[in-house]
Amino acid sequence: MAPAPDRGRTTRMRRRKSTGAWRLLGVLVTLLLIAAACGGDDGEEATPPVTAAAPEPAPAPATTESAPADAGPTDEGSTDDTVDDAAPSDDVTATDDGAADVTESITIGAISTLDGPFAALGDFSMHGVKLALLEYGGELDGTDTRDGVTGASVAGVDIELVIEGSDATPDVAVEATRRMVEQDGAEIIIGPLSGDEGLALKDYIRDFPEVTLVNGTSASQDLTLRDPAPNVFRFGGDGAMWTFGVGTYAYEVLGYRNIATVAEDYSYPYDQVGAVLTEFCALGGTVAERIWVPLGTQDYSSFVAQIPDDVDAVFFAMGGTDAINFVKQYDEFTGQAIPLVAGPTAVDQSVLSELGDRAEGLISSGPVVDDSGLAEFDAFAARLEEVFPGQTPNIFNIYYYVATKSALQALEEVGADLSDGSAAFQAALAEQSWQTPIGPVVLDDNRQAVVDMYLRRVEGGVQKTIETLPKVNATLGFDRDEYIAQGSFSRDNPACG
Amino acid sequence: MRASDRRRQVALPLVAACVGIIVIPIVASDFVLLQIVIKSLWLGIAGASLAFLIGQAGLISLGQTAIFGTAGYVMAILTLSHGINIWLAVACAVAGGPVAGLLVGLVSSRSSGLYLMMLTLAVGVFAFFFGQQYQPITRGHTGFNGFESPIVGGVDFNERRPLFYVTAVSAVLIVVFLRYVMGSPAGLAFRGLRDNRRRLAALGYSPATVTIAAFGVSGVAAGIGGVLSVWYNGAISPGSIDITRIIELLVVVTIGGAIRIEGAFLGALAVTLLRNFASDFTNRVETLVGAAFIIVVLFSRHGILGLWLEARSRTPQVFGALRSQWRLRSKAVAGPPAR
Numbered sequence: 001m002a003p004a005p006d007r008g009r010t011t012r013m014r015r016r017k018s019t020g021a022w023r024l025l026g027v028l029v030t031l032l033l034i035a036a037a038c039g040g041d042d043g044e045e046a047t048p049p050v051t052a053a054a055p056e057p058a059p060a061p062a063t064t065e066s067a068p069a070d071a072g073p074t075d076e077g078s079t080d081d082t083v084d085d086a087a088p089s090d091d092v093t094a095t096d097d098g099a100a101d102v103t104e105s106i107t108i109g110a111i112s113t114l115d116g117p118f119a120a121l122g123d124f125s126m127h128g129v130k131l132a133l134l135e136y137g138g139e140l141d142g143t144d145t146r147d148g149v150t151g152a153s154v155a156g157v158d159i160e161l162v163i164e165g166s167d168a169t170p171d172v173a174v175e176a177t178r179r180m181v182e183q184d185g186a187e188i189i190i191g192p193l194s195g196d197e198g199l200a201l202k203d204y205i206r207d208f209p210e211v212t213l214v215n216g217t218s219a220s221q222d223l224t225l226r227d228p229a230p231n232v233f234r235f236g237g238d239g240a241m242w243t244f245g246v247g248t249y250a251y252e253v254l255g256y257r258n259i260a261t262v263a264e265d266y267s268y269p270y271d272q273v274g275a276v277l278t279e280f281c282a283l284g285g286t287v288a289e290r291i292w293v294p295l296g297t298q299d300y301s302s303f304v305a306q307i308p309d310d311v312d313a314v315f316f317a318m319g320g321t322d323a324i325n326f327v328k329q330y331d332e333f334t335g336q337a338i339p340l341v342a343g344p345t346a347v348d349q350s351v352l353s354e355l356g357d358r359a360e361g362l363i364s365s366g367p368v369v370d371d372s373g374l375a376e377f378d379a380f381a382a383r384l385e386e387v388f389p390g391q392t393p394n395i396f397n398i399y400y401y402v403a404t405k406s407a408l409q410a411l412e413e414v415g416a417d418l419s420d421g422s423a424a425f426q427a428a429l430a431e432q433s434w435q436t437p438i439g440p441v442v443l444d445d446n447r448q449a450v451v452d453m454y455l456r457r458v459e460g461g462v463q464k465t466i467e468t469l470p471k472v473n474a475t476l477g478f479d480r481d482e483y484i485a486q487g488s489f490s491r492d493n494p495a496c497g
Numbered sequence: 498m499r500a501s502d503r504r505r506q507v508a509l510p511l512v513a514a515c516v517g518i519i520v521i522p523i524v525a526s527d528f529v530l531l532q533i534v535i536k537s538l539w540l541g542i543a544g545a546s547l548a549f550l551i552g553q554a555g556l557i558s559l560g561q562t563a564i565f566g567t568a569g570y571v572m573a574i575l576t577l578s579h580g581i582n583i584w585l586a587v588a589c590a591v592a593g594g595p596v597a598g599l600l601v602g603l604v605s606s607r608s609s610g611l612y613l614m615m616l617t618l619a620v621g622v623f624a625f626f627f628g629q630q631y632q633p634i635t636r637g638h639t640g641f642n643g644f645e646s647p648i649v650g651g652v653d654f655n656e657r658r659p660l661f662y663v664t665a666v667s668a669v670l671i672v673v674f675l676r677y678v679m680g681s682p683a684g685l686a687f688r689g690l691r692d693n694r695r696r697l698a699a700l701g702y703s704p705a706t707v708t709i710a711a712f713g714v715s716g717v718a719a720g721i722g723g724v725l726s727v728w729y730n731g732a733i734s735p736g737s738i739d740i741t742r743i744i745e746l747l748v749v750v751t752i753g754g755a756i757r758i759e760g761a762f763l764g765a766l767a768v769t770l771l772r773n774f775a776s777d778f779t780n781r782v783e784t785l786v787g788a789a790f791i792i793v794v795l796f797s798r799h800g801i802l803g804l805w806l807e808a809r810s811r812t813p814q815v816f817g818a819l820r821s822q823w824r825l826r827s828k829a830v831a832g833p834p835a836r
Contacts, residue, residue, distance in 0.1 A: 144780050147780065167736075168736070169734065170730075171730050175772075178528070182532075183773075196640075203731065265629070266638030267637075294630055491632060
């Protein structure tokens with residue numbers, strides 16, 4: 001039965017001597033791991049042990065506790081902090097004077113991409129979440145991205161922050177969210193960051209109508225446009241809205257008639273290209289070539305070579321390092337002989353410094369400009385710099401901030417009352433209308449924001465406003481039924497001529 | 498004597514599995530049942546396909562996610578794109594596993610060791626990019642969302658308990674199947690491939706054919722794992738089969754121990770527990786998983802399972818005594834041991 005295959009006698013003997021200590025260490029580590037797992041188990045989930053102990057006769061308080069737990073074993077995840085659990089124990093101990101139905105604390109779960117290709121963006125987004133909580137009396141636990149905020153409270157109810165990360169894949173995002181909702185008892189989820197994660201979370205959160213998802217920066221149109229979930233809210237634009245106005249500007253002001261597009265090959269860039277072409281082609285423009293590059297492409301030479309020589313401009317929609325790589329290589333190969341027009345995240349403030357001079361003069365549309373002159377924006381920028389030195393406003397920290405603050409404001413309005421399946425809270429959230437750092441926000445019937453966008457140009461490494469585009473809605477001003485009926489944007493939708 | 502030994506070897510784990518299948522859904526909370534137990538089971542099934550290849554045939558394959566993904570995608574495409582009956586789709590997907598396995602085996606049949614790893618890695622990465630880019634069929638980066646598991650006679654397999662039963666029974670069947678293969682003459686040939694390729698050839702076997710067959714067998718497990726992962730996630734996208742998942746499978750098998758296929762389930766459980774609960778006390782979950790991996794590799798050649806096996810082999814007298822006592826008792830009862 002000995003697993004070791006026959007070796008030389010000496011080796012064997014040496015092994016025998018050392019394996020004792022090794023085995024001990026190994027066993028220790030294993031035990032540690034198990035203990036770690038159990039520790040997490042015990043801390044977060046008081047319910048399963050209670051259920052198991054229920055049949056045995058127990059002292060009075062324990063039995064009253066176990067009764068509701070026994071009756072509803074399906075909602076263990078949320079019993080920790082919610083009214084159901086708090087009420088009976090209050091009755092027994094009678095330490096609180098009155099107000100038995102007040103929730104003890106509310107847990108907010110924040111999810112962003114803390115691992116994988118977008119990890120840097122995940123850091124930005126958590127800055128936004130924390131800034132909002134600091135406004136409600138919170139204090140930073142530490143400087144790490146995953147360190148939470150303690151001490152925040154709304155209407156006398158403590159707010160706890162749970163932070164989870166994904167690696168931008170939907171599977172991981174759903175598992176992380178499930179952990180927050182079902183294990184940590186989060187009642188409000190802020191996030192996620194990327195488009196397809198958002199669609200996956202919408203499917204998941206639909207089964208938990210009492211939990212509220214306030215989107216971070218997931219910009220997939222269909223998070224709210226088609227088949228919306230009643231407990232999903234988006235206080236920012238989607239990929240198409242962020243690109244609003246570029247097509248018209250390119251045709252009417254810049255005088256382009258025939259363009260090519262280069263974009264990453266997934267839903268979010270489809271929305272950007274779709275929005276540009278919808279406007280551009282409606283005015284009579286044409287698209288010579290739509291080039292789709294795989295996410296994470298390093299070498300763009302073959303794609304640059306595919307761009308026809310006779311186009312007036314190239315619209316490119318990419319994010320993060322892809323945008324940086326593409327612009328650098330395009331610049332080196334062609335010297336920008338054909339002018340570029342950018343998608344919103346391709347020239348977001350989070351990548352501008354990396355692009356340097358190459359980004360100068362690039363035209364784009366987007367939700368964030370640095371010279372809007374809004375008092376709220378300047379205050380946000382100052383506070384951000386103060387709390388997280390060296391950080392400047394970008395789409396990620398602002399959107400997560402706006403999402404978190406909207407949720408906290410709605411909580412305050414309802415006195416932090418999440419009873420009745422968060423009905424009052426969700427109603428208050430849908431009515432939120434306030435002046436964010438990037439302009440006024442108000443939600444439509446699908447709980448999708450109607451927000452200002454900015455047509456902008458990169459000057460001196462910052463985004464300068466060309467024109468403010470007020471109150472952009474989810475259908476870009478087109479007829480709603482027609483717009484929805486044309487289907488989700490894809491590689492070849494809209495057809496354009 | 499020999500027969501009773503074997504019966505005990507087979508009966509005990511089976512009884513334990515049955516007890517587990519009955520007890521776990523009662524004890525575990527909804528969250529633990531889904532995200533720990535079910536996840537570990539399907540990840541373990543996928544891991545078992547790799548543990549089988551590594552432990553039995555000595556083939557370190559990095560292409561298991563390709564097989565796994567093929568099955569998952571086949572089911573998702575057939576149901577969501579073509580509206581084909583779910584059971585037919587499941588049957589096609591489960592059949593797709595060994596077919597994909599044979600294909601991966603065919604590609605890598607003439608290589609071994611490092612070259613086999615490189616070839617299968619290429620296959621795995623190819624599958625990822627195929628999913629990512631072959632839009633008309635695979636729907637690209639977004640993949641398939643909103644997959645609904647079947648409902649049969651009021652039993653909704655989207656619910657956690659029914660899903661658990663399906664996954665657990667599949668896991669048991671997979672283990673039984675793989676163990677059966679291991680005990681068969683084919684299993685002997687696989688071990689021959691692992692131990693000495695040339696000698697196997699000298700005995701008249703074709704190493705290439707044996708390699709292909711081993712991949713085919715492992716494809717059965719990988720395919721079923723892929724199908725169950727889609728039932729679990731309700732979705733499949735290239736993100737489900739990217740390079741991170743390839744490595745994750747390897748980590749699962751290494752931590753658990755490839756010496757026996759059951760090790761994959763241990764490893765899957767360990768990794769799942771770490772991923773879910775380590776974040777309660779550390780911000781560096783991935784670092785911890787990596788550290789656990791390194792520690793296990795350093796201190797136990799055969800993972801967690803190896804620790805147990807070694808402990809048992811080191812203390813034969815204790816186990817021997819226990820065993821003889823057990824034997825006496827079971828003889829006294831004169832019947833199959835009831836525990």
